[in-house]
Amino acid sequence: MTQSREIRLKARPVGMPQAGDFELATVDVAAPAAGQAQVRNLYMSVDPYMRGRMYDRESYVPPFQIGAALEGGAIGEVVVSADPALKPGDLVQSMFGWREVFNAPAAALQKIDPMGLPPQAFLGVAGMPGMTAYVGLLKIAGCKAGDTVFVSAAAGAVGQIVCQIAKIKGATVIGTAGGADKVAFLKEIGVDHAIDYRAEKDLTAALARVAPKGIDVYFDNVGGSHLEAAINAARPFARFAICGMISQYNDMAASPGPSNIINVVGKRLRIEGFIVSDHFGDLPAFLTDMAGWIKDGRIVWRETIDEGVASAPGAFIKLFKGENTGKMLVKLS
Secondary structure, eight states: OEEEEEEEEOSOOSSSOOGGGEEEEEEEEOOOOTTEEEEEEEEEEOOGGGGGGGSSSOOSSOOOOTTSBOOOOEEEEEEEESSTTOOTTOEEEESOOSBSEEEEEGGGSEEOOOTTSOGGGGGTTTSHHHHHHHIIIIIISOOOTTOEEEETTTTBTTHHHHHHHHHHTTOEEEEEESSHHHHHHHHHTTOSEEEETTTOSOHHHHHHHHOTTOEEEEEESSOHHHHHHHHHHEEEEEEEEEOOOGGGTTOSSOOOOOTTTTHHHHTTOEEEEOOGGGGGGGHHHHHHHHHHHHHTTOOOOOEEEEESGGGHHHHHHHHHHTOOSBEEEEEOO
16 A cells, blocks of 8 residues: 545635635555556646636536545556556556546556656646647737737746747737736846736736737636626637636626727627636647657747645645746645
């Protein structure tokens, strides 16, 4: 038997998640059965979408269950294998995060070619956030040379990659972030106009100041006032890729819609929400392009890393307080 610690959902959060909504448990993990592998996680991901799974409601993924270990993206190393497809030392990606050690069928584990990247990159720039940026910007929004692209939460896990791909494609990029340090980071990665939304009383006015002719593309990670400002700034036929609306994830009552939604008609805007899992057919193209951009030094990234599985709830809560730059990760011992 091997002991493993895991984080369980103790109570469904009401509003902003609290430390008391989670609990740390220790379990015994037996040797893997035939067809399984035992994995020791190296890094686990904490992601905003997980907040939706903490509600007991129907969605595109099932809700988390009270008393059960949470599930999320993780990168781990095979320590014991009872399946010929995997051997000890192999790096694998899974959705068995929020725990230190686990057994799983080999078919549920994706073996990773490290490509010269650190393992945690496959939870960020070369993983779901990177692919979300790639699909949303290029496929959903159809970004092209000459576009003016507005990105909310531009210093986050997805936003930082959206900004850089847009620059690679020849666009002018406007990004919002909260605080001087994040704004400085946006300038480091080539964002043309970085807006500190915490320092602006009127986001629509701030956008008009840096994009007097309007925007062609909006990549939405925030919703709320950012979406309203984007509609105000949109040129006719602008394309909106709606990735997330983190400003509303903890709302306990429905938020009012954008007051200017009527402009969607007159401006002939195309607004499309998307889930990256619907686009896994684009994974080979994404990995090829991303590997090339990283090798050429055209994509860089930031990570915020907390240590130890017990720190995972706190790391998750940081997402909603804007206390991370880039990808939020937990390094497991």
